[in-house]
Amino acid sequence: MIIDCHCDTVLQAYLTNRLITERSSSGHLDLPRLQESGVKIQFFALFPGISSSISPLKQILILGDFFWEQYKNNTEKIKLISSSSDLGEVMETNKLGALLTVEGGEVLEGELRILRILYRLGVRSLCLTWNNRNEIADGVAERDARGLTDFGREVVKEMNKLGMIIDLSHIAEKGFWEVLELSDVPVIASHSNSRAIWDHPRNLTDEQIKGIAQKNGLIGLNFVSEFIGAPAAGMKKLLEHIDHILELVGDDYLAFGSDFDGTDNLLSGISDVTIYPKIIAELEKRNYKKSTIQKLCWGNCLRILQQIL
Numbered sequence: 001m002i003i004d005c006h007c008d009t010v011l012q013a014y015l016t017n018r019l020i021t022e023r024s025s026s027g028h029l030d031l032p033r034l035q036e037s038g039v040k041i042q043f044f045a046l047f048p049g050i051s052s053s054i055s056p057l058k059q060i061l062i063l064g065d066f067f068w069e070q071y072k073n074n075t076e077k078i079k080l081i082s083s084s085s086d087l088g089e090v091m092e093t094n095k096l097g098a099l100l101t102v103e104g105g106e107v108l109e110g111e112l113r114i115l116r117i118l119y120r121l122g123v124r125s126l127c128l129t130w131n132n133r134n135e136i137a138d139g140v141a142e143r144d145a146r147g148l149t150d151f152g153r154e155v156v157k158e159m160n161k162l163g164m165i166i167d168l169s170h171i172a173e174k175g176f177w178e179v180l181e182l183s184d185v186p187v188i189a190s191h192s193n194s195r196a197i198w199d200h201p202r203n204l205t206d207e208q209i210k211g212i213a214q215k216n217g218l219i220g221l222n223f224v225s226e227f228i229g230a231p232a233a234g235m236k237k238l239l240e241h242i243d244h245i246l247e248l249v250g251d252d253y254l255a256f257g258s259d260f261d262g263t264d265n266l267l268s269g270i271s272d273v274t275i276y277p278k279i280i281a282e283l284e285k286r287n288y289k290k291s292t293i294q295k296l297c298w299g300n301c302l303r304i305l306q307q308i309l
């Protein structure tokens with residue numbers, strides 16, 4: 001069983017005119033492939049990547065509608081997770097659990113009321129920034145990045161109150177530490193790897209990994225080759241990230257956050273979501289403890305969902 005904390009499939013499916021619920025030969029995942037691969041819960045990000053001529057907020061509303069229109073016709077196969085009580089239904093049935101998230105706090109346009117209405121639309125996690133500056137904070141691509149704005153501090157507090165998962169992938173370091181200090185509950189970095197293993201600004205330093213662990217949070221391993229290592233790096237390099245994080249903080253904070261459908265450049269050897277059984281087999285071959293593999297595959301993320309939602 002797998003819980004995966006990040007994919008951009010809603011956008012990719014919208015742009016390529018395919019249905020998430022039907023098997024496709026394009027893209028990295030869909031409902032049949034998720035079920036075949038043992039994925040039990042998939043986070044679906046709404047990422048405003050349709051067109052820069054449309055406002056980010058309008059884009060994620062369009063993508064949210066695209067998701068909901070498919071969801072409403074498939075409620076016997078998919079369960080949108082909006083509270084911790086929904087987790088029971090997902091675990092006890094054959095349904096895929098879907099968690100709606102938004103990637104990029106610019107969609108709020110500086111208004112807490114938009115955060116609250118997104119919550120009512122079923123969104124349960126917000127990646128506070130993408131790579132650039134927005135009304136909340138700066139992303140990793142900004143030079144001399146600022147930390148949280150006053151509005152950003154309000155967003156953190158409101159997300160705590162609503163029971164939304166704060167996602168710190170993409171945020172620049174200053175804001176990262178301010179959120180850690182401010183949030184009352186664990187935070188996640190849904191799709192980021194180790195910077196000690198591969199020095200990329202989208203990856204987390206050892207200090208950041210320890211910070212998330214002290215907060216009882218979660219780090220989702222990303223399968224994009226750019227964040228794992230040199231373009232030709234294979235599975236061995238992904239395992240280096242796993243080993244490093246396990247060594248640094250133990251096995252209670254690691255999960256998967258594939259970034260499927262968010263890139264054309266997955267790690268070589270990874271074609272789509274159907275790779276998961278092979279990854280698990282690889283971990284078993286390496287003699288990781290059974291309990292460690294379970295925590296990495298689903299246990300740690302389930303703990304966060306139960307705690308925050």
Ligand SMILES: [Zn+2]
Pocket residue numbers: 103169170191262
């Ligand atoms: Zn991302």
